[in-house]
Amino acid sequence: MSSPWQHVLSTQPRIAGFLDRLAGDPPRSLLLEGGTMEERLALALFWAARLMCRESSPPCGQCRICLQIADDACRDLFLLNGAEGSISIDTVREVRAVLGDPPAGQGPRVVILAEAQALGDGAANALLKSLEEPRPGNVFALLAPSREILLPTLVSRSFVLTLGWPRGGEDDPGLQEWLQALAEFIQSGRGVWLEWTGRKGNVDARRADAILREVQRALVQAGYGNPATALARLLASRLDVVAVRQVGVIVENALESLDAGANPAVVLEWAAIRMWNLLHK
Numbered sequence: 309m310s311s312p313w314q315h316v317l318s319t320q321p322r323i324a325g326f327l328d329r330l331a332g333d334p335p336r337s338l339l340l341e342g343g344t345m346e347e348r349l350a351l352a353l354f355w356a357a358r359l360m361c362r363e364s365s366p367p368c369g370q371c372r373i374c375l376q377i378a379d380d381a382c383r384d385l386f387l388l389n390g391a392e393g394s395i396s397i398d399t400v401r402e403v404r405a406v407l408g409d410p411p412a413g414q415g416p417r418v419v420i421l422a423e424a425q426a427l428g429d430g431a432a433n434a435l436l437k438s439l440e441e442p443r444p445g446n447v448f449a450l451l452a453p454s455r456e457i458l459l460p461t462l463v464s465r466s467f468v469l470t471l472g473w474p475r476g477g478e479d480d481p482g483l484q485e486w487l488q489a490l491a492e493f494i495q496s497g498r499g500v501w502l503e504w505t506g507r508k509g510n511v512d513a514r515r516a517d518a519i520l521r522e523v524q525r526a527l528v529q530a531g532y533g534n535p536a537t538a539l540a541r542l543l544a545s546r547l548d549v550v551a552v553r554q555v556g557v558i559v560e561n562a563l564e565s566l567d568a569g570a571n572p573a574v575v576l577e578w579a580a581i582r583m584w585n586l587l588h589k
């Protein structure tokens with residue numbers, strides 16, 4: 309059986325190499341943004357195994373510890389996955405309760421918060437307390453599509469690594485037309501956007517997902533002050549930090565609706581109108 313992080317070592321080699329070097333002096337809190345949800349989780353498991361595996365070139369992927377981490381059966385690994393529902397304050401408190409005890413094994417205890425945007429404000433604040441308390445032996449890994457949709461205080465206490473974005477988009481003229489239409493609509497309220505999303509069979513879930521992920525990518529670029537696409541330049545020029553985060557939440561909600569099987573055209577129309585409202589309030 310191959311490790312769950314095997315594939316991501318080839319798709320995100322730069323980040324994997326960076327984590328390997330970082331393991332000598334691991335930051336208390338690591339934030340992985342960008343890439344895909346699967347890649348972020350795979351890299352977080354790689355990170356946990358890199359810190360805990362005792363073999364000569366960790367993570368070996370074969371030893372008892374590596375296998376336990378791969379199965380989420382390791383006593384020193386806490387995996388809270390926001391992709392499976394919101395992360396409650398009670399869950400965070402349960403984890404906090406054990407952080408004062410030393411880890412069971414020789415490595416650190418690793419707490420992974422996957423899709424950490426699923427933390428409610430109460431849960432995020434409880435987590436923040438843990439990040440601020442200097443308890444040795446505990447290492448946190450936060451995973452999110454982009455830092456803009458997390459509580460800024462969580463981000464500021466974390467070492468941030470940005471995964472490469474999935475390829476695609478640049479070589480898809482259809483997608484570029486949709487993005488142009490979206491940019492025009494949220495800027496002026498005009499153009500073909502509402503006409504396109506008004507035809508209910510006009511866009512499938514895959515295309516809608518690609519459009520929303522391009523908006524996420526534009527938000528990250530806007531947040532960095534390094535906008536490369538027309539959409540990112542528009543967002544950077546019109547939105548402050550708080551509004552960038554709000555757009556991030558709109559996009560997250562839209563992606564969730566798509567996942568839940570909502571009509572893609574309706575989801576896009578709704579998300580664009582909310583973005584328009586934010587830009588023009």
Ligand SMILES: [Zn+2]
Pocket residue numbers: 361362363366367368369370371372373374
């Ligand atoms: Zn190992």
